[in-house]
Amino acid sequence: IRRIGVLTSGGDAPGMNSAIRAIVRFGISKGIEIIGIERGYQGLIEGEFKVLSRDDVSEIVQKGGTILRTARSDEFREEEGQKKAIENMEKHGLDALIVIGGEGSLKGAYDLFKKGINVVGIPGSIDNDVWGTDFSIGFDTACNNVIDAINKIRDTAAAHERTFVIEVMGRECGFIAFTSGLVSGADIILIPEVPIDFPYITEKLRERQKRKKRHNIIVVAEGVGSAYFIGKQIEDKLGISTRIVVLGHIQRGGSPSVFDRNMATFMGVEAIKRLLNGEGGVMIGWQKNSPVPISLEEVSKYKKRVPPELYWEVECLW
Numbered sequence: 001i002r003r004i005g006v007l008t009s010g011g012d013a014p015g016m017n018s019a020i021r022a023i024v025r026f027g028i029s030k031g032i033e034i035i036g037i038e039r040g041y042q043g044l045i046e047g048e049f050k051v052l053s054r055d056d057v058s059e060i061v062q063k064g065g066t067i068l069r070t071a072r073s074d075e076f077r078e079e080e081g082q083k084k085a086i087e088n089m090e091k092h093g094l095d096a097l098i099v100i101g102g103e104g105s106l107k108g109a110y111d112l113f114k115k116g117i118n119v120v121g122i123p124g125s126i127d128n129d130v131w132g133t134d135f136s137i138g139f140d141t142a143c144n145n146v147i148d149a150i151n152k153i154r155d156t157a158a159a160h161e162r163t164f165v166i167e168v169m170g171r172e173c174g175f176i177a178f179t180s181g182l183v184s185g186a187d188i189i190l191i192p193e194v195p196i197d198f199p200y201i202t203e204k205l206r207e208r209q210k211r212k213k214r215h216n217i218i219v220v221a222e223g224v225g226s227a228y229f230i231g232k233q234i235e236d237k238l239g240i241s242t243r244i245v246v247l248g249h250i251q252r253g254g255s256p257s258v259f260d261r262n263m264a265t266f267m268g269v270e271a272i273k274r275l276l277n278g279e280g281g282v283m284i285g286w287q288k289n290s291p292v293p294i295s296l297e298e299v300s301k302y303k304k305r306v307p308p309e310l311y312w313e314v315e316c317l318w
C-alpha cells in the first residue's frame, strides 16, 4: 500500500479533525501518501483530491467540523455514482480508503468493500448510533454542548417557575437525549426507543407539583416528535406554561472534548495499522477504552439504539 485516501461523510462531528490528523501523520511516518478527499463521497465522485502533508493538519485538533468538509451524497447511493467513485480512485492510484462517518456513510463504505475496494471505516456521528462501538466521534462533545445549554436553561426555568421542553438531535436514536438528560438531572426524558403515552408525562408533572417542584426540564429526542407538540399538550392538559428550546446545530459545533480527540486519534492510528496489515473491510470501533476492528458487514447489518431496559432501570433517577 502506497497511497490511502481519507474522507469525512454525512453530518460533521467534533473530533473528526483529530482522526484526520492522526491518519495523515501516522500514515506519513509509515511511508504512505495520504490523499484528502473533499466533501465526502460527492468529492470522491467529482475527483476533489489533494495530497495532505504534515503541515496541512497543523492546528486543527482544537477545531470542530471537518477540514475536509462533508456532504450527504444522493448520487453515491446509486450504482452509477459508486462506479464513478471507484473509477476516480483507480485514476488517482488510491490503494485504500478510510471513511469517517455515521451509519449511512459506513454502509457506503461496505458497498465499496463489496465492490473490491480496500476500505476501513471510523465511526463519526454525534448520534452515537453506530453498531459495534461504545462511542462514535462527536457524541461526547455534543452531550457536553447539550448539558451546557441545559445548565443555562435551568437558571431561567427556576427563576420563572417554568416548564421547558428541550429538543435534541439524534435522528431515530435516543442516546443524546438519554445521556445528556440523565447527567444534567432532567425531570423527564423521552426517546424513540421507549414509546411513552402522554398520561405518563402528566402523571410525572402532577407528582412533581405535589412535591412542590416549581420548574421542570423535559428533554426530548427529535426522533420522538416535535417539542412544540409536546409543549402544547402540556399547556392544554395541565394548564402549565411551557417554553420550547430546539437546540439544533449548536450541538454539532465547538471544540472537541478530550475524550473525542483521544478516541479519534487512536482510531485514526488503528485504521492505518489495519490497512497496512491487509485487514480491510472493518470499522475501527471503541470498546473497553481501546480501538477494535469490527466487520463492516456487521456494522451495516445492525442498528445501535438505547436499550429500553437500561432506560427503565434508571428512570427512577428522574
Ligand code: F6P
Residues within 6 Å of the ligand: 011, 102, 125, 126, 127, 169, 170, 171, 222, 252
Ligand atoms: O446525524 C447527525 C445529525 O446531526 C442528526 O442528529 C440530525 O438529525 C441530522 O444530522 C441533521 O442533519 P442536517 O445537518 O443535514 O440538517
